[in-house]
Amino acid sequence: MNTPSGPRVAATHVVAQERTEGPERLPREMDAWVVARPGPMGTHPLERTRLPVPTPGPGELLVWVEVCAVCRTDLHLAEGDLTPRRPRTVPGHEVVGRVAALGPGTAGPAPGTRVGVAWLRSTCGICRYCRRGAENLCPSSTYTGWDADGGYAEYVTALADYVYALPEDEPADKLAPLLCAGIIGYRALLRADLPPGGRLGIYGFGASAHLTAQIAIAEGAAVHVMTRSEAAQELARTLGAASVGGSAGVPPEPLDAAILFAPVGDLVPVALAALDRGGTLAVAGIHLTDIPVLNYQRHLFQERTLRSVTANTRADGRRFLELASLHRPRVTTTPYPFDAADEALRDLATDRVDGAAVLFI
Numbered sequence: 001m002n003t004p005s006g007p008r009v010a011a012t013h014v015v016a017q018e019r020t021e022g023p024e025r026l027p028r029e030m031d032a033w034v035v036a037r038p039g040p041m042g043t044h045p046l047e048r049t050r051l052p053v054p055t056p057g058p059g060e061l062l063v064w065v066e067v068c069a070v071c072r073t074d075l076h077l078a079e080g081d082l083t084p085r086r087p088r089t090v091p092g093h094e095v096v097g098r099v100a101a102l103g104p105g106t107a108g109p110a111p112g113t114r115v116g117v118a119w120l121r122s123t124c125g126i127c128r129y130c131r132r133g134a135e136n137l138c139p140s141s142t143y144t145g146w147d148a149d150g151g152y153a154e155y156v157t158a159l160a161d162y163v164y165a166l167p168e169d170e171p172a173d174k175l176a177p178l179l180c181a182g183i184i185g186y187r188a189l190l191r192a193d194l195p196p197g198g199r200l201g202i203y204g205f206g207a208s209a210h211l212t213a214q215i216a217i218a219e220g221a222a223v224h225v226m227t228r229s230e231a232a233q234e235l236a237r238t239l240g241a242a243s244v245g246g247s248a249g250v251p252p253e254p255l256d257a258a259i260l261f262a263p264v265g266d267l268v269p270v271a272l273a274a275l276d277r278g279g280t281l282a283v284a285g286i287h288l289t290d291i292p293v294l295n296y297q298r299h300l301f302q303e304r305t306l307r308s309v310t311a312n313t314r315a316d317g318r319r320f321l322e323l324a325s326l327h328r329p330r331v332t333t334t335p336y337p338f339d340a341a342d343e344a345l346r347d348l349a350t351d352r353v354d355g356a357a358v359l360f361i
């Protein structure tokens with residue numbers, strides 16, 4: 001685990017060497033975790049290994065990883081719910097680190113700059129979706145920790161145009177969960193079309209939900225939280241939820257909007273039934289178990305809307321990070337040493353993580 005006087009100083013040292021003496025002064029190898037055999041966490045799909053320190057390509061940065069938060073998507077990749085796009089990929093896409101080196105033709109940010117590396121790794125920039133500002137739908141988009149190695153490692157490469165500027169005055173572990181949990185939750189909030197001062201239902205209350213709830217509350221919403229874990233229910237109360245109930249509970253008032261964070265298709269009709277006329281349900285996850293048969297009258301009629309959420313645009317990310325600077329959501333984290341990445345994912349699989357799990361590299 002890092003200490004402020006330990007590896008961070010060492011990294012600055014590496015940066016200084018890199019700027020004056022070239023990348024051969026970076027270590028040749030690094031510690032990393034890879035998804036070796038996708039399968040249930042009980043079968044140990046992750047493997048701790050040594051890998052060469054990656055070389056940043058044109059337009060890319062080499063980022064020295066300070067912390068990497070653990071996302072449910074990492075769990076879906078480890079367990080094989082999401083098909084691997086390449087073998088033995090390093091997971092992790094909520095990285096806070098410092099620029100260690102620039103690839104050929106990369107203009108900046110300068111070595112030493114604190115940056116965030118997130119899920120959206122690249123888009124084509126020329127397709128009809130990219131051109132109309134919907135780069136989250138780009139068919140050629142690639143993702144950190146899926147199409148390319150991610151942040152469960154000492155170093156990661158990222159395209160300079162896709163990293164986020166981060167403040168220096170926040171601890172790295174409080175910033176990391178903002179980079180996916182926060183950004184995707186914010187995208188889901190936008191997709192849920194919550195009117196100003198509206199009533200928002202949140203189903204499932206993990207890392208993403210607890211950040212989204214705070215932004216919604218700060219912007220004037222009444223937030224009703226439905227979740228099974230008692231610790232999560234307690235956290236929701238502490239953060240100012242208007243009501244808290246069980247995972248399939250019925251909120252005390254009809255909802256203008258709802259977000260389903262739990263990857264549980266059975267909850268789709270439950271949430272739709274809780275919507276007011278004209279309400280919208282956004283499904284936040286990248287993976288969802290099968291949705292049961294819907295009843296048109298009970299679940300959709302009266303112009304209720306069911307929507308999915310697919311990744312995010314960089315504009316969503318920048319807007320959310322601005323809102324986070326403004327509202328300063330309380331970021332609940334559970335720290336894990338780098339050695340315990342598999343344990344963090346096992347705990348996430350069994351709902352034993354309070355807020356967001358964060359790996360200290």
Ligand SMILES: [Zn+2]
Pocket residue numbers: 123124125126127128129130131135138139140141
């Ligand atoms: Zn595109």
Ligand SMILES: [Zn+2]
Pocket residue numbers: 071072073074093119180181
């Ligand atoms: Zn994620």
